[in-house]
Amino acid sequence: MAQDARQLRIGVLGAGPIAQFAHLESCVKARNAELYAICDAAPDLLERIAAYYAPRRTFTDYEAMLADPEVDAVIIATSDTWHVEASIKALEAGKAVLCEKPIGVSVEEVERLREVVRRTGRVLQVGHMKRFDPGLEAAKAFIDNEMGQQLALKAWYCDSTHRYTMTDAVQPLALKSEAQKRPSHSPKADLRRYYMLAHGSHLVDTARFLCGEITEVRARLSERFGASCWFVETSFANGTLGHLDLTVAVRMDWFEGFQLYGENGSILARTYNPWYYKSSDVEIFHEADATTRRVLGADGHFFRRQLEGFADTVLTGARQRGATIEDGLASVRAMAAIAESVRTGQAVAVPSMNGAV
Known part of the structure; x- marks a missing residue:
């Protein structure tokens, strides 16, 4: 791929699995970004990662990386617990931020x-x-330009009991270190919260991406044989009705996708495990001529594509195509509302929601 003349110099915070599987490769493959620096608290892990990716600089201290005037932007690839504080430090240091979800x-x-x-x-x-x-x-694009009014969305994100067997076959072995910095409390100590933050954040953001603001949720949770299933009735500001299904884990293949019914057509989508880097299979039905269009989406490296979109915004002022801080906040509000609805058995208004997920 041809490289742009202007390159966004990136410092990556965290050299753990998500950085290794997604962000470091994205930095070296992106047309408009450069992997300038890597920062991790574990010197041995940092040395091994740097030997492969060859950044210009390495740091074990985050504030030292932020003090480097050559760093234009930071990718935050740490545990969820540190996302906000790490983002604030970077912004205060004058850096742009691409932070892992949830924000x-x-x-x-x-x-x-x-x-x-x-x-x-x-x-x-x-x-x-x-x-x-x-x-x-x-x-x-079809929703924005052709669909007209939306009627209803059904969306699902169902992790599989076989996901690690399948992903271990395609992913490189993650490098680890005993010196890696870890949260004081394991994120998996509360599995309800962990599943919602890790998986529900994807489902909620996809629903918002397609249909806009979620105004109310009514959620039910079933927990049996080690599996958890949230069924969430959703109301959208544009009048669309929604049903979200978050299940961890189904006794079958990975099952993710959505159906969206609209005035001038409908959409059926199947989304794959992200580590296959395969675009969703999307069929768009056009009511006007009763034809269906299927999108190939040959370039399925969405981690690299999101970095290139981020870099375009920072370097050229292009419209931000990725999720903004307002999107991130709305997603956290919706997840907190789902948790509250499960607890109370009542419908919960999302815009006024406060508290933790």
Whole structure:
């Protein structure tokens, strides 16, 4: 791929699995970004990763990386617990930020981050990479330009009991270190919360990407034989009705996708496990001539595509195509509302929701 003349110099915070599987490769493959620096608290892991990716600089101290004037932007690839604080430090240091999803774990901390984004005027993009899936981009274009009014959305994200068997076959072995920095409490200590943040954040953002603001949720949760299933009735500001299904884990293949019914056509989509780097299979039905169009989406590297979109925004002022801080906050609000609805058995208004997921 041809390289742009202007390159966004990226510093990656965290050299763990998500950086190894997604972000470091994206930096070296992107047409408009350069992997300038890597920062990790574990010196042995940092040395091994740097030997392969050859950044110009390495750091074990995050603030030292932020003090480097050559670093234009930071990718935050750490545990969810540190997303907000790491983002604030980067913004205050004058850097643009691409932060892994979810942007935070409570409404209040994300509101605090939003104020910093507004005050500094820096670009912050949340790593909801599915917005850069070519199939979903085609679906969004049809929604915006041809579909007319929306009627109903059914969307599902069902992890599989066999996901690690399948992904271990295609992913490189992740490098690890005993010196890696870890949260004081294991994120998996509360599995309900962990599943919602890790998986539900994808489902909620996809629903918002397709249909706009979620105004109300009514959720039910069933937990049996080690599996968890959330069924969530959703109301959207544009009048669309929705049903979201988050299940971890189904006794079958990975099952993710959506159906969307509209005035001038409908969309049926199947989304694959992200580590296959395969665009969603999307079929768009056009009512006017009763034909169906299927999108190939040959370039399925949505992590690289999201970085290129982020870099375009920072370097050229292009419209931000990825999730903004407002999108990230709305997603956390919706997840907190789902948790509250499960707890109370009542419908919960999303825009006024506060608290933790």
